[in-house]
Amino acid sequence: MKLARLTLFLFLGLITLGLSACGGAPPAATWPGLAADQEAAYLANGAAIYAVRLSDGKALWTFSSRSGSTFYANPAFTQDGQLLIGSAGNDYALFRLDPKASDDLRVTWTFNEARDYWLASPLVISNLVYAPNADGKLYIFDLSLPGDGAEKLLATVELGGKLWSQPVTDGERLYVAALNHQLHIVDLATYAVKTIDLGGALAGSPAIADGLLYLGSFASDIIAIRVADGSVAWTVPAKSRIWGGPLVNDGKLYLGDLDGNFYVIDVADGTVLTSFQANGAIIASPILVQNDILFVTEQGAIYSLRPGETTPVSLEKVDGRLYTTPVAVGDTVLVAPFRSESALLVALDRDGRVLWSFTPQ
Amino acid sequence: MSPWDLFVSVFVNTLLWIYSLLSDIPGAFGLAIILFTILIRIVTWPLNASQLKSAKAMQELQNDKEWLAIQKKYAKDREKLAQEQLRIYKERGINPFSSCLPMLIQLPIIFALYQSIMRSLADTPLALLELTRSIGFFLDVGALIPLDSRFLWMDLGRPEGIPLPFHISWLPNGFPTLAIIVALTTYLQTKLTTPPTANPSDQSAMMAGMMNIYLPLLLGWFAMTFPSGLAVYFITTNLLGIIQYAMMGRIHWRALLPGGARKAATSKKH
Numbered sequence: 001m002k003l004a005r006l007t008l009f010l011f012l013g014l015i016t017l018g019l020s021a022c023g024g025a026p027p028a029a030t031w032p033g034l035a036a037d038q039e040a041a042y043l044a045n046g047a048a049i050y051a052v053r054l055s056d057g058k059a060l061w062t063f064s065s066r067s068g069s070t071f072y073a074n075p076a077f078t079q080d081g082q083l084l085i086g087s088a089g090n091d092y093a094l095f096r097l098d099p100k101a102s103d104d105l106r107v108t109w110t111f112n113e114a115r116d117y118w119l120a121s122p123l124v125i126s127n128l129v130y131a132p133n134a135d136g137k138l139y140i141f142d143l144s145l146p147g148d149g150a151e152k153l154l155a156t157v158e159l160g161g162k163l164w165s166q167p168v169t170d171g172e173r174l175y176v177a178a179l180n181h182q183l184h185i186v187d188l189a190t191y192a193v194k195t196i197d198l199g200g201a202l203a204g205s206p207a208i209a210d211g212l213l214y215l216g217s218f219a220s221d222i223i224a225i226r227v228a229d230g231s232v233a234w235t236v237p238a239k240s241r242i243w244g245g246p247l248v249n250d251g252k253l254y255l256g257d258l259d260g261n262f263y264v265i266d267v268a269d270g271t272v273l274t275s276f277q278a279n280g281a282i283i284a285s286p287i288l289v290q291n292d293i294l295f296v297t298e299q300g301a302i303y304s305l306r307p308g309e310t311t312p313v314s315l316e317k318v319d320g321r322l323y324t325t326p327v328a329v330g331d332t333v334l335v336a337p338f339r340s341e342s343a344l345l346v347a348l349d350r351d352g353r354v355l356w357s358f359t360p361q
Numbered sequence: 362m363s364p365w366d367l368f369v370s371v372f373v374n375t376l377l378w379i380y381s382l383l384s385d386i387p388g389a390f391g392l393a394i395i396l397f398t399i400l401i402r403i404v405t406w407p408l409n410a411s412q413l414k415s416a417k418a419m420q421e422l423q424n425d426k427e428w429l430a431i432q433k434k435y436a437k438d439r440e441k442l443a444q445e446q447l448r449i450y451k452e453r454g455i456n457p458f459s460s461c462l463p464m465l466i467q468l469p470i471i472f473a474l475y476q477s478i479m480r481s482l483a484d485t486p487l488a489l490l491e492l493t494r495s496i497g498f499f500l501d502v503g504a505l506i507p508l509d510s511r512f513l514w515m516d517l518g519r520p521e522g523i524p525l526p527f528h529i530s531w532l533p534n535g536f537p538t539l540a541i542i543v544a545l546t547t548y549l550q551t552k553l554t555t556p557p558t559a560n561p562s563d564q565s566a567m568m569a570g571m572m573n574i575y576l577p578l579l580l581g582w583f584a585m586t587f588p589s590g591l592a593v594y595f596i597t598t599n600l601l602g603i604i605q606y607a608m609m610g611r612i613h614w615r616a617l618l619p620g621g622a623r624k625a626a627t628s629k630k631h
């Protein structure tokens with residue numbers, strides 16, 4: 001009898017252990033989010049958000065919520081310099097944090113009524129916050145409204161699809177890319193929605209300039225859309241799927257694909273001016289550092305394309321994988337390596353020299 | 362890629378291939394899980410047959426004269442009874458736990474199926490990136506991703522629950538309909554497919570009795586806590602199990618009645 005009972009419990013225990021070890025209902029795990037102002041960098045890395053002083057890489061404060069939040073989105077800044085960041089934990093909470101306040105007064109507002117993870121960075125325009133959630137809804141807040149929680153909620157716009165990227169605006173409309181292949185165009189005055197199917201998942205934020213909106217898709221297309229009427233101006237086939245959003249600068253479009261091809265395209269007609277094979281998948285968006293175009297690869301390489309050059313130069317290779325879009329503050333470039341054994345955050349100068357690296361105590 | 366990842370990747374690609382065939386139908390991912398479960402049931406048929414064979418041997422033993430004689434003779438000496446039972450098992454080449462072995466072999470399949478469901482749903486950027494890399498050349502990633510995880514009233518990537526008008530802390534997802542169906546179908550399956558025994562104090566009968574209670578509770582708890590895609594798998598596999606046994610004429614309907622198992626065994630004995 002004892003043997004039978006023991007065997008039964010061992011069997012049931014094995015199932016429990018096996019399924020639990022296989023994940024259970026695990027908190028989300030993905031690469032960190034990053035933002036910076038003139039004084040500090042803010043790294044959203046799982047259970048904690050770290051504020052790190054820009055001048056020397058020292059920790060200023062660490063924030064963890066009591067509701068089991070996990071943070072991976074890039075924090076956004078409100079008009080008064082506070083941080084907005086949503087949780088990719090099962091609490092689905094969106095927080096506003098005051099970086100200047102003491103730890104016990106850090107949270108100045110919380111919204112708990114979304115139904116899925118916050119993986120997109122909200123877009124802040126004056127007092128208005130446009131926050132896309134993975135539940136397919138765009139939550140619009142007016143931070144000047146009195147009250148807490150949902151009392152600041154101005155509208156909820158049902159868009160559909162998982163919304164993982166920060167929206168962009170031309171001042172009249174909001175453009176929200178969705179994983180379900182759709183680009184949602186939201187009229188900012190009426191919240192009327194127009195949707196365009198682009199044939200592949202849209203994981204990165206679009207870029208907008210001079211009446212055209214640019215984005216890449218999992219269908220390996222680089223697409224330009226006329227914002228006036230939503231029609232496609234041109235489409236360029238890429239060699240592989242595109243994850244990150246593009247960068248527009250000086251009449252050229254810059255973006256990379258998952259096979260490591262980096263493209264420079266003429267925004268006027270979609271002509272590929274040059275392409276370059278990097279050492280690994282390009283998931284993060286390129287950024288502008290002074291006049292240089294900087295991009296990173298999954299293999300940890302940092303490349304810089306100088307004005308007038310056609311081939312990027314490799315600046316530095318950091319330990320870990322670079323999926324997070326770097327952030328530039330003046331000449332300082334911040335990168336957040338994922339699964340790095342040496343640092344969570346690395347600051348470099350424009351030439352790729354490491355200024356400091358940050359690892360939490 | 363580790364051997365385990367490779368094993369799970371085969372599951373992911375099969376599941377997605379089925380999904381790609383159904384992707385125009387609403388609830389395609391739920392249907393894909395159901396069809397995939399049927400496929401797994403067919404593939405693991407030899408294991409189930411072996412389980413059934415062992416169970417049948419155990420059932421025949423329960424009605425054997427020598428077996429019944431030692432039960433009577435050593436009714437008050439449990440140690441001696443156990444020794445004699447072991448002797449008979451050895452003599453007849455029966456392993457009392459061999460009916461559990463096929464279930465143990467199926468565990469990696471359950472784990473792989475769970476992981477393939479979770480990986481396919483890819484609810485974080487990293488998970489999606491890994492998914493795109495594990496999809497075979499024969500599938501169109503651009504068209505396939507993201508999967509539509511809605512099925513009936515459920516999001517298959519989240520634990521199921523029908524919202525309640527009030528909050529219960531231990532039911533964070535609402536009323537667990539699917540968990541109750543999982544527990545019920547598991548109970549029915551174990552009850553209907555466990556061979557009846559004339560002697561309820563017998564080791565294997567006791568073990569089966571405990572299994573009838575603990576397994577439905579355990580799987581019900583899984584269904585309540587884990588993504589509902591797994592619960593859809595549990596329900597499908599339970600129902601298929603019942604249908605399979607019924608088709609083979611091995612369902613013990615009387616076991617559902619109070620004391621029915623004993624009556625069935627006694628009537629079989631006479």
